[in-house]
Amino acid sequence: MNKLKTSSNIKCKECGVFTENADYCKNCGALISHKIERELRETAFKKEQIEEAKRALENPNLPTRLMQHPFFLYKIIGWILHSVFLIISAIGALLAWFIAMVAAG
Ligand SMILES: [Zn+2]
Numbered sequence: 469m470n471k472l473k474t475s476s477n478i479k480c481k482e483c484g485v486f487t488e489n490a491d492y493c494k495n496c497g498a499l500i501s502h503k504i505e506r507e508l509r510e511t512a513f514k515k516e517q518i519e520e521a522k523r524a525l526e527n528p529n530l531p532t533r534l535m536q537h538p539f540f541l542y543k544i545i546g547w548i549l550h551s552v553f554l555i556i557s558a559i560g561a562l563l564a565w566f567i568a569m570v571a572a573g
Contacts, residue, residue, distance in 0.1 A: 478502070511571060518564050525557045 477486050478500045480493040492499035519535045524545060531553060534546025 506531055514567060518560065518567070522560055522564075525560060538540065 471570040476489050479486050480496060480498055480500050482493065483496045485493060485495040487500055491504050492498065493500050531546045531549040534542050534549060537543055537546065
């Protein structure tokens with residue numbers, strides 16, 4: 469039944485001045501909010517993941533190889549893979565747009 473006192477007195481990493489209930493240092497203006505710092509990191513991480521997924525999807529090696537294959541069945545598989553990759557990258561773009569809207573909103 470302890471009543472915890474939540475103190476948001478944060479020490480600035482740049483100048484060492486304590487600032488209360490603020491996201492930025494009152495002395496030098498540096499970002500001191502752990503919450504905002506974490507959010508910024510998470511946003512950057514998400515962006516990186518999306519870019520990585522896009523790069524993987526944009527790698528055309530396998531479908532392109534299959535489409536150029538002399539055997540008819542392999543060509544069909546190549547086209548199917550190609551279509552699937554296009555759809556997935558469209559979904560990825562939509563997802564990236566959605567996350568950008570949420571982050572802005
Ligand atoms: Zn400072």
